[in-house]
Amino acid sequence: MITNPYLPQPAEIISITKETTTDYTFRLKTDIQPDFGQFVEVSIPKVGEAPISVSNAQPGWIELTIRRVGHLTNELHELKPGDLLFIRGPYGKGFPKEQYRDKSLIIAAGGTGLAPVRNLINYYYQHPGEVRQLSLLMGFKTPEDILFKEDIEKWRSKFQVLLTVDKESPGWSGHVGLITNFVKDAVGENSSASRVIIVGPPLMMKFTSQEFIKYNIPEENIWLSFERKMCCGIGKCGHCRINDTYVCLEGPVFPYITAKNLLD
């Protein structure tokens, strides 16, 4: 009998948190214990399957933060606690946590890019001694798009947090401007020893990486997490391939020195 790697497991929805009007976080009952930065394939039978990064996890449950942007995610947003979702995984290579031990770490996240690193940030919140210092640089389109607001407030107590929006709206008193404008502030002094994680839309990652390099962060100290259309998650379907690299197998987290040669 061959194990069928495409076989999904039912997972009950424990709770649903509405982060914004279009982003919901689903907490699912499951034994899956993902590494930081891994993803799962999520499906509603008869509707579809899609790769979703794990935005939080503890023994017994995982959280997935899902934006309503298409056929499957529209259906997902109709579900209620107690309903079943189907998942398989976890897949991919996550963040090499041991490489950040006792270092200054900067995590720059744009929009939904915060989801794949949220679990790691929460881990450091629980184990603040594991890195020397953690700085968070987070950007969203507008104040209404900010995800994980409670977490962000909580993180402020232990980490340096820089939150910016591209476009302000009435009542916003925080930073305004693209993430790239604030890289200099996030880097501060003695930058070259810092480790940097950048996650967000392709252009954001490209220009934010360039900005960090400009402020003397060595390329080998930077990691990115890629988003691709991973239909299978196990190196077969071909949708996520770049050159001879399968993002679902060798990624989605890549060292910048590898990522810079991954040209679509």
Next chain:
Amino acid sequence: MAYILTHAEFDTVLQRLKQDYILIGPVRKKNKGKFSDADLITYGQIESLSDLETNGKSQFSAKETIFPPSQTLFYFTEDEYREPKFEPQKRIVFLRACDFNAIKRLDLLFLENGQFVDAYYKRLREKTHFFVFGCEKSYENCFCVSTGTNQCEGYDAFLNFKGEKINLFPSEPFKRYFAGYEENEDILPQFIERNHIQVDIPEGLSTKIYDHPYWDQYGKRCIGCGRCNFSCPTCTCFTMQDIFYRDNKNAGERRRVWASCQVDGFTDMAGGHSYRKQQGERMRFKVMHKIHDFAKRFNMHMCVGCGRCDDVCPEYISFSQCISGLKGVVAHDN
């Protein structure tokens, strides 16, 4: 050592094989071709040797016998799901050397890439045996000699059609089906040694070639229909597709269907991002995979030189000419 049988004698062998195997091979369908009065050569079940069409290239390769264009992975009813009952019968597939070499490429991807074995592929694959028949001549657009895939080994039997006679080279396990005939001829399998088209796959390809204006011509010509991928014996990409039944929305299935890197939507992600929006970039992506990227990962080129992509392209784009042109570009740039 070989058996030399008449067609009638080999038919007797085939009838013996049919006791244990389904026989699948290229068959000719009268007037089913893409032009009027043209025949279609396609893969189908064969009952006797007269069904097997060895004169002409099949439009699609033998790939579909182990990787079907659409394959049901699960059936769903409300919250329950089950795998299809799947007990494939043992089969013998007749195919040419290029297509047999292509099977090795499929094996690498489905069985060895990543830590998981593709269960659906494996179930069909391990029930399938391959009888390779030599090409008496090279067909239009073939360049298998250039890709080294005109020859092969590891088959279950090899056949050379020689007019009234057939030279047969069965592997040990299949010799019992030849009982009563003498294996006494000291001859070797014959492979095609020359194509009309020769290509020289360029060495030293890299991402430096990605931005070259060479690819722009394909941006203008390619209409992104994906025929080249679907007719390719080595293309393995697929997309997951869930459906519900029109008569009962509570029941449905999950399938995987062939996908094409040339067709819109291949890289589309939720939220609207996509990559390689230009057809020229997609052509580059495909070509680089066939003659560079696959080999970096698996130590053999993906392309087996069957020329089917050229056969089916509605825009008369030639893959072999593309490779030859690329050779010139690389030589010029270095």
